[in-house]
Amino acid sequence: MLTAERYITLLNHYAGPVTGEQEEYEVALEDLTALFHCTERNVKLIVRKLQEEELIGWIPGRGRGNRSRIQFLVKREFFLLEFAKRLAQKGEYRYAFEFLHQYEEDKLILEQFIKWLNNQFGMEKLSDDIQARDVFRLPVYKAPLSLDPAELYYGFDSHLVRQMFDRLVQYDSEQEAVVPLIAHHWESNESGTEWTFFLRKGVRFHHGKILTAEDVVFTLERLRTEKMNAWLLSTMEQAEALDARTVKISLRQPNWLFPRLMCSSCASILPSDLGGQNESSYWMLPSGTGPFRMAVWNSNRLELTVNDDYFLGRPYLDGVKLIFLPDNIPNISKLKWEQLIANDSRIPAKAGEDWQRIETLSKGCSLMTWNRNKKGPQQSLSFRQAVNLIIDRIGMIQHSSKSGYPARSFVPQEETELGMFWYDLDAAKQLLEQSGYDGSPFLLVTRDTDADEAEWIQKQCAKIGITMHLRYEERSALTRVETVQEADAMLTCLVFADDEVCELESYLQANSSIYQHLDPGLRKWIFQLTDQILATKSKEKRRALLRQIEYRLRDEAQVLFLIHQKLSTYVHPSVRGLVINNLGWMDFKDIWLTSTNERQLESPVRKMKKSV
Structure with missing residues (x-):
């Protein structure tokens, strides 16, 4: 370079x-x-x-x-473009964009590079002397923060963990039931304080070790020891290996939701020997039991290769390559690649008539939380309600680069698409006057990827004289307790892959903004209700208790629900088996390619010497 x-x-x-x-x-x-x-x-x-x-x-x-x-x-233009292509073909995608961004006056070159790059994504047929290999190559605009199940915070990271690891059990959303995974059977005592899991035979980690009860005990003990997601095992007293394929878990109080909690990506089973490495070395290329194993993980890309011996059957794909691209690529360029278009439904997609369209409404929403443990105008209920009423959700959707519906709760309800929402400028002014607001600013913290929504809220607040300061943080900073505590309010997005578990996580995970921003009295009340939820067998009664919590958060304007995001995905007919899961991603193990789409990736027009 x-x-x-x-x-x-x-x-x-x-x-x-x-x-x-x-x-x-x-x-x-x-x-x-x-x-x-x-x-x-x-x-x-x-x-x-x-x-x-x-x-x-x-x-x-x-x-x-x-x-x-x-x-x-x-010539300058040719050199810039070909050198950027060279970097990309070597897997140095971020370097390629950094190189071109040094010459921002040459915007046409950047557009040409993005057009060329779009043709590199999709299904790739790699032929060798033995057989063809099907590799799925796709761009992502956020690299995983952590792939340690015990430290998971973001939905994308959780999705990747599920490609490489397995849990004892998994939740089938169609059946609305917990089904076998590593454990083929489980049972409890009459009080729900002891759970016994019986493990399948012959489940192997990627490095060859047979999975045993010892690995399960190791994973659970590790998870509950000062980890971000230790809340999952808050009721556990002991995990014990009765024999090589039987694990008994003793709890200090009834927990009928325990098998559901074990469906969480955070409870993915690790090898007790960590592949013969120390912790830091292991997480560079972790070994699980999942359908894919990690081959490469660096700042430019993450590559997965198929686990030929996967116990639930070999996936169709031979590999997956995730290319990490910078956020500052123009939106219209982000959306189009050869065999799959994932886009905002308001932007026209150039898909053929025979392409499949998959439309999904996010299970979860964007929201604001108020820090009730810090002095400021947010301590006033009238102030919080005023901000809630000044936010025009419909206007926010039209202003932002996202599509969706106004949110009234964590997950979409039957009335979500009916347009029911709050917005009342006059009422907001009256509430602000009642609050005794003295013009003091409040600080909203969020990611720069949510800048559209944050700036919209800032302008709305200014309409009635509220001063809002903005601070953008990296994704990693937003998982730190000190960042959450410094904010007067936070704008974030929650994805509820598993409704009950993820909702409980919002209240019990120590790093979440909802948990950190609760005042002591409200937090104590929520803890009492979550204990009741865990001890309740009936799903309907658990749901009613969870709604009590949600309604109180909404009535006190502790949480301001904003938008349920909508995404339309268009899939080329040659790509089969693609389904969008509850995390908003595609499960790689079910994707396969028809023979009509065999192709080789485009090569640069002119070869330049490799040492440039």
């Missing part, structure tokens, strides 16, 4: 943005030493390197006062 930067530096300095064919320019070595901030000896080495790469022609000056002459052999 250094050679490329030096070539562009020379080109910009002598030729400017436009160069003619085979033009020559006079050069003095002392000028180059200043340009590259190095000695004359190093300048000569740089010139020789550029000549070897066939990027420049160089005619040395002979005699005193005769300057050397330089000729640029590759």
